[in-house]
Amino acid sequence: MATEAYTEIELLSATGSIFRRVSTAPPRLPTDEEIPIIDLSRIDGTPEEKNALAVKIKAASENTGFFYICNHGIPDAVIQTALAQGKTFFDQPLGEKRKLDYANSKVAAGYNGVKSTRVNPNETRDLKEAFSMRYDPRIDPTCTDAEEALKQRGEDLDDGDYIWEGTKHLPGFREATVSFWQNRLALSRKLVRIIALALGEEEDYFNEVITHPGADALYIHYPGTPDAVASTEVDVGIGSHTDIQCFTLLWQDNSGGLQVLSAQDEWLDARPIDGTLVVNIGDFLQRLSNNRFKSTVHRVYNRQHDSRYSMPFFFGFNPEAICKVVPSCVDDNHPPLYEPISCGEWHKVRLARSRIEKGGY
Secondary structure, three states: OOOOOEEEEEEEEOOEEEEEEEEOOOOEOOOOOOOOEEEOOOOOOOHHHHHHHHHHHHHHHHHOOEEEEEOOOOOHHHHHHHHHHHHHHHOOOHHHHHHHEHHHOOOOOEEEOOOOOOOOOOOOOOOOEEEEEOOOHHHOOOOOOHHHHHHHHOOOOOHHHHHHHOOOOOOOHHHHHHHHHHHHHHHHHHHHHHHHHHOOOOOOOOHHHOOOOOEEEEEEEEOOOOOOOOOOOOOOOEEEEOOOOOEEEEEEOOOOOEEEEOOOOOEEEOOOOOOOEEEEEOHHHHHHOOOOOOOOOEEEOOOOOOOEEEEEEEEOOOOOOEEOOOHHHOEOOEOOOOOOEEHHHHHHHHHHHHOOOOOOO
């Protein structure tokens, strides 16, 4: 019997390079335990129903750190309208898209062109283009004082208008993009309450740090790779990495290509499932959970002739809020592994020390 072969990949973290053993075998399908499908239909239910949901999310977060969610409450019409607008944006001439260059934004939003980013410097440049937006309290339905929220974040009232000025020639673009962003923000605020229960705290444990959170959304287009069948040397769509904030909500089309590294060092094929979003734990939540929850390495390859589209949403806490390891994750045998840090400072440190090229996040 042949012995399974392994290689080693370098990953970038807040403390510099780390190395991970990885099987060279082709990606396999995950088991139901590795990436389960979790039904959120009772996310607004009784305390007993919420606790039952928390048990499932806890198990998934401690295993691979990835899970699908169904019955998440976001109407499919909202998703499809946003997707259509994203495609419309990417279908524009390159010169039109470059008017929204990411480098010219005050809040790290805008357009990144194909191969303009490189999430993992030891892999190819990322074969994708992206449009990104950041949290803006003026479009957050729960924010009662946008000016004060912006002040706490160190931002100006007009910082977030750059992306809308550059897309106002696209009918319905802003409305559809904001609507999908608002729906995911509302879902994230519900989900973080269940995560608090999963960590052994009261469900309102994080309430004070999600009033004006990190809430970043992207449209991503991975161009087709017509020669993919004839060659195994296809550039990575986005390189091997972990996400920075608390968790990510991902909508992906039916092209496939998302690969997740298992606890057994094997690549798992996180295939799209109709009606679901993918959720994965990020670095900051792993930190706050004292490493109980797993921020797992993942990457994307588009080996299809046609384009691949995805729409991720990255959720973190108020950038100025200083957060410590959750008390329920600490005891005499498990002292806190990390010092308190604000989500905003963590984000800066993680990007700077990881040497991620501009817009790679």
